[in-house]
Amino acid sequence: MRRPLTAALLALPLFAHAWGPDGHQTVATIAAGLLQGTPAEARIQALLGDIPLPLAAVWADCAKGISPSQNYAYTSAGRYPECAPLETPARIAEMADYVRRNDRQCTLDGEETCHKQTHYADVALQRSRYLLGFAGTRPDDVVGSLRQAILVLQGKPAPGQPQVKSPREALLLLAHWVGDLHQPLHVGAVYLDAQGQRVDPDKQGLDPATQTVGGNSILVTSGRASAPAAPRVAEPPSGPQSPAAAGFGPPKLHSVWDAVPDRFKPDRVNAAWLAEARKLRPNTGDPVDWPVRWATQSLDAARLAYDGLVFSPKQGSHWTVTLPADYNAKADAIKRQQLTAAGARLAWVLKAVFPN
Numbered sequence: 001m002r003r004p005l006t007a008a009l010l011a012l013p014l015f016a017h018a019w020g021p022d023g024h025q026t027v028a029t030i031a032a033g034l035l036q037g038t039p040a041e042a043r044i045q046a047l048l049g050d051i052p053l054p055l056a057a058v059w060a061d062c063a064k065g066i067s068p069s070q071n072y073a074y075t076s077a078g079r080y081p082e083c084a085p086l087e088t089p090a091r092i093a094e095m096a097d098y099v100r101r102n103d104r105q106c107t108l109d110g111e112e113t114c115h116k117q118t119h120y121a122d123v124a125l126q127r128s129r130y131l132l133g134f135a136g137t138r139p140d141d142v143v144g145s146l147r148q149a150i151l152v153l154q155g156k157p158a159p160g161q162p163q164v165k166s167p168r169e170a171l172l173l174l175a176h177w178v179g180d181l182h183q184p185l186h187v188g189a190v191y192l193d194a195q196g197q198r199v200d201p202d203k204q205g206l207d208p209a210t211q212t213v214g215g216n217s218i219l220v221t222s223g224r225a226s227a228p229a230a231p232r233v234a235e236p237p238s239g240p241q242s243p244a245a246a247g248f249g250p251p252k253l254h255s256v257w258d259a260v261p262d263r264f265k266p267d268r269v270n271a272a273w274l275a276e277a278r279k280l281r282p283n284t285g286d287p288v289d290w291p292v293r294w295a296t297q298s299l300d301a302a303r304l305a306y307d308g309l310v311f312s313p314k315q316g317s318h319w320t321v322t323l324p325a326d327y328n329a330k331a332d333a334i335k336r337q338q339l340t341a342a343g344a345r346l347a348w349v350l351k352a353v354f355p356n
């Protein structure tokens with residue numbers, strides 16, 4: 001969930017939630033199911049108190065309602081149903097404290113506050129793996145941010161950015177960022193020239209004009225390939241739940257990937273889905289090294305997400321794409337795989353940092 005600054009200003013004060021809250025809560029529900037009866041379950045509960053893991057999984061997105069330009073006030077009250085349980089004075093103060101600490105300590109790149117940049121990376125699809133230093137990576141991108149959270153949960157020093165002040169805050173962030181890392185368009189990015197042709201920022205040099213902002217600058221048109229996209233003056237008010245909301249123009253490709261179909265919503269996590277997650281092969285070694293590997297797999301998934309897509313020439317600040325007829329089915333299969341992996345991996349990290 002991210003957008004260029006210009007779009008953010010046009011659309012103030014609305015914002016969208018990555019994976020949509022449902023995807024994040026599905027990931028956390030899978031993890032919670034896998035952790036039942038383990039020592040980690042009790043440790044998580046001790047840290048989070050009456051915040052269940054699926055609510056923790058949306059905390060970092062709800063914190064985007066804290067406005068640095070309005071003295072860190074919470075400006076989204078009542079707007080996002082999933083955030084409602086976090087809208088108490090104490091919980092708003094906790095979010096504001098995190099945002100204040102992580103507002104200006106980074107190189108701002110298209111976002112108005114640093115903490116919003118911790119939710120993604122933009123590795124070019126031409127790369128075969130995630131490696132810090134590639135175009136679109138930062139020490140505080142979603143991979144580096146997860147590393148920070150895991151270090152804090154391990155009780156080790158975490159001197160970099162973002163600043164994570166406590167195991168509780170680390171857990172709130174981890175539960176969200178693991179989900180973001182598995183949304184393919186939060187890791188892999190296509191870079192396009194003015195003609196809509198793919199370019200390689202690591203080989204040709206990074207030209208900001210070629211950035212597609214995780215697919216937020218790519219609008220999905222209906223079957224009429226040549227139909228010009230309407231100028232964007234507003235975001236769909238319901239965010240990722242209905243990215244194609246009537247009257248708000250074509251959805252962004254990013255939103256297509258944030259949305260999950262009804263059958264992947266958190267209340268659909270059942271024994272069969274948990275069994276599927278249990279079959280995945282756990283990571284080995286130090287958990288701080290796991291997010292890099294997960295990112296490489298998300299990059300593979302992003303390559304599939306963009307496979308065969310043809311883009312229009314740039315029109316103003318965006319390109320357009322017409323999706324093939326079978327695209328949704330392909331996307332849903334990838335989403336299911338990524339949600340399952342994310343749930344399993346969130347559980348593995350928590351088991352590793354809370355062994356007893």
Ligand SMILES: [Zn+2]
Binds near residue numbers: 001176
């Ligand atoms: Zn996010």
